[in-house]
Amino acid sequence: MVRIRGVVFDVGETLVDESRAWTVQAERTGLTPFTLMGALGALIERGEDHLNVWTLLGVDAPTQPTDFVSTDLYPDALDCVQTLRDAGFLIGIAGNQPLGVDKQLKAAGLSADFMASSEAWGVAKPSTEFFSRIVDVARLEPSAILYVGDRLDNDVLPARSAGLRTALIRRGPWGHIHASRPEAELADLRVDSLVELTAAVVGVRR
Numbered sequence: 001m002v003r004i005r006g007v008v009f010d011v012g013e014t015l016v017d018e019s020r021a022w023t024v025q026a027e028r029t030g031l032t033p034f035t036l037m038g039a040l041g042a043l044i045e046r047g048e049d050h051l052n053v054w055t056l057l058g059v060d061a062p063t064q065p066t067d068f069v070s071t072d073l074y075p076d077a078l079d080c081v082q083t084l085r086d087a088g089f090l091i092g093i094a095g096n097q098p099l100g101v102d103k104q105l106k107a108a109g110l111s112a113d114f115m116a117s118s119e120a121w122g123v124a125k126p127s128t129e130f131f132s133r134i135v136d137v138a139r140l141e142p143s144a145i146l147y148v149g150d151r152l153d154n155d156v157l158p159a160r161s162a163g164l165r166t167a168l169i170r171r172g173p174w175g176h177i178h179a180s181r182p183e184a185e186l187a188d189l190r191v192d193s194l195v196e197l198t199a200a201v202v203g204v205r206r
Helices: 019-028 033-046 050-057 077-086 101-107 128-138 152-161 172-179 182-186 194-205
Strands: 006-009 090-095 114-117 145-149 165-169 189-191
Touching: 006 128, 019 033, 033 050, 033 172, 077 090, 077 194, 090 101, 090 128, 101 114, 114 128, 128 145, 128 152, 145 152, 145 194, 152 165, 152 172, 152 182, 165 172, 165 194, 172 182, 189 194
Parallel strands: 006 090, 006 145, 090 114, 145 165, 165 189
Antiparallel strands: none
């Protein structure tokens, strides 16, 4: 970890708590949040695409995404990002998100050297090209970048294959389920919060 010069964050369930967004989507489709989230958890446990949840529940998928607002940020997100920036790390935010997520994150108070979405780039995780784009934009060697995410399949494993260092955060449905899997040991860091991540990364720099 001593070579880390940049930290790049996933969005959903890493910086942003998506509970409200999923609740809104449930209400739009006439489902109770409990039903939607229970079915979502079942798909995650089975390793299936979470977007299949609408088919599983027999409803049309909502067409309108739910915008993020400042209250959706996890309480440790702003302090983590700012502390790492102050410590001299390049900061990036890049995840599988729709166009305009950068504006929403900035409006919520997040600041980074770059922000990107899969829709803006035209390539999504877990594609190797997504992580190559991160390396290109960051202008750092892959091994000097720590990618932080809550999923093994979309974050840790593909980022590791692309040569990046990785951190798995155990929160949100994916984070809790994936943290118990043997592959979680492949992450360079395993943390329960961004407070822990900050202490680990800044502590190594010192």
